Amino acid sequence: MTWDVAVLQDSLGPPLAETIQAPLTITIALITMFAIAWKLTLAALIMAPLVAVIIAGMGRIIKKLVIAIQDKLGDLNGHLTELLSGIKVIQSFTLEDYEEKRVAKLNRMYYKQAMRQILVAETISPGIEFITTLGMVFGVVIGGVAVLRNAMLPTAFMFFLFQAQQASNKFTRLARMNQLREKVNGAGERIFELLDTVPTIKDAPDARPLPPVKGLVRFENLSFNYDDEEKTVLSNINFEASPGDVIALVGPSGAGKTTLVNLLPRFYNPTAGRILIDGQDLCSVTLLSLREQVGIVPQETLLFSGTIADNIRSGKLGATDAEVIEAARAANALEFIKSMPDGLDTVVGERGTRLSGGQRQRIAIARALLKNPRILVLDEATSALDTESEHLVQQALERLMQGRTTFVIAHRLSTIQYATRILVLDGGSIVEDGNHKELLAMGGLYSRLHEMQFHDREYKEPILAE
Template structure:
């Protein structure tokens, strides 16, 4: 029950629904035990005692009891469902909020499909037990206790003989729980992997088809599906092993009841009606105990789901607002990196080593280097998506930790190389970071990003709905909308991470010209592989294996006979030679 204790904050606030549901359940269980007593009265008093005058009263009483039970069952089920639905609504919201707060380091190892499985299948598994599992346990306790009470009133010796099998059933139930829980845990994990495989395939369907790898993907999915099937079959084997054994022990109890009970009836120690009632009552005990297997089944699934949900809820939030955070609402954008070293997992090779530089409002810093040289790591640290392993980062002379995350990130406009657009209108995508932006401000941002003209050519202009991840737009169009989104937030610091890689040279030039006005008064970081994007930067940092190996203006670096000069020759002189040869 430790799992449910840890999750109690999600269902205890709605305990009123649960308590009222349980009160009606007590009434239903009490009425259920009355049935055999009515049956005993009908046989012993009406049939054998020739008291047929009692038939109308017994009939009316039975109808009244049935009506009360039916109404009570409706209310009990409704309240139990309300309890589960409210609890899970709270739980699902909390899980989603937690996922929003978790840092990038958590998502480095997490799989999207598995997270989706936890927020859907695992949450539903937990809800089902909260709605019905708790009530089933209480129903079991009440019905068994009440049945035993009535049975002892009829015959103490017969009761003791018939319940002698209960310890054996209890042992089987205990072993069943021990075996079935890990089986259900395996099913949940396998289902998460299956979801991940489906999600990855759908997200990368263009790559799959472009490389004609459909057969390979089908084979991989089949392996994951086979693993899921194997886990389910293992669980079914556990169920098939224990449930018939419980039923066998129960049937043995019934045989003993009929044999010994019949002997008592023959000797006059027990009335025929009492034996019939006894037969019904023993099943009120045996069936709940055997049905306990279903309840344990439900409990094990909920427990496995709860463990997976707690893995999210208890995950460390490494990036958060400190208690002594300053309530600073605006920044100017002066950035200082002071001997910053960074490792993604605090082990292994450093992604950045001893990085130091300054960037002031109105200045543009260019970052260039080979893939994996540390360019993107610098901007991720600046946005405090990760914490530096060593050294400090300052904005306006204050350490990053003194700013609220919301304030810090709202003042940093980022355009990533891998553009992500939401399934919404173009207008909503541009205004995503600033929902209160006017249509004039949205259009102005689009014009700065050289996106206004192509947007107006679309069927609904700025109200055009985009498909998933911007489906329907070219890579360059998506990048220009992403640039407009960053500009629309009016940030103090603007970061362009290879943001024009998907556009042609002419469009790149147009965007750069438009951005010149936007960059005024802002601190701008440009990450690029094209030197043409960096030529006008106030300072260019050349990175290699996480270190700054060169720094200076374009003119200084071209004459420095280093890495930058080699890149320059590759992109310009070699290209010019090729073009000249082609002309000849």
């Protein structure tokens, strides 16, 4: 996409001016030539239809080649971005030689495609120049004969040749501009294909803003499946969550936990059934007003390039410095922020790579605190942290959850024993429902998952002790 924009930028300035000037110069030259000797002008233009056909045909070929080049360049750039972000993994698995060969292969594919386009482009101009020169020679022969027979003055003939040369030069330049135009069309198609993408989730024509909510959430007979899949991801989900409740979602991989919480901010719409917040169907309210009242803290925290303050403030644009500091303090982030040379103005780097995992999580929690949502979604944020960071993040999360309706995707059952209610999902359905003690007493799926996790821990601890 960056290369597409660069192509559009290159088409502005001198190329755009040339596209305007060349037709004007050609028109003036032809009018002058017709005024001097119209028969001779027609003779000189005998090759013009052939040139026009060649330009149009080759232009279409160039456009297809340019689109293919952009696709190959996108593949190469995408792979290079992956390599840079995963350089430590590549080094740890000694994949340098393997990845070098993959990059070389992608580079060769791009090079071959680029050379095809260059070959076609560089063949057009000499070909057009040769054809227009033939037309000029034809005109010179006829004009020369006319001068020898005293049918035309030598001075008029020389002026005619001058105008013909002007028209020929500009015509060749215009052919080059046509090549650039086709390149721009190819780049423009890719850009507008992205810009014209219609979001699948959008406001209903009669959607109304969602007023400030208390946080009563109800799932009614909800089912969901992705558009390109027949398999039902969620089936007949029914439950209610009140303000202050912590609803933990537990289940094996693929049970539908993440999909369920993604329906709350309407990243997807239910296939059947509905979700209500304070009695209002989510599909009947505007996306903006809904998402303003739903906060998300993902497992893999995404921070934006910029400062720590910028990232916290993205939870509430226009927040004062005092509000940012208070949010950082509540998230247990202020201490490490103050220890940095630039404090809140510290640049976090792309995706927050200059901060540790625990620091990134606390910035994300501060961002959510500043947003102050009534409904909160947590994809267990402590599963990949060391003990100290986990403790600090857990404290911050407890502050964040106070008084809110919270949904927690649980990966480790030890972190959700405090939950008001635990929903156990399997195969897209709620198979068990209760608190920690009740579910253990049932001896069902939750009990088995709990036993597996704690048995693994007991098994590993003696080994580590040795």
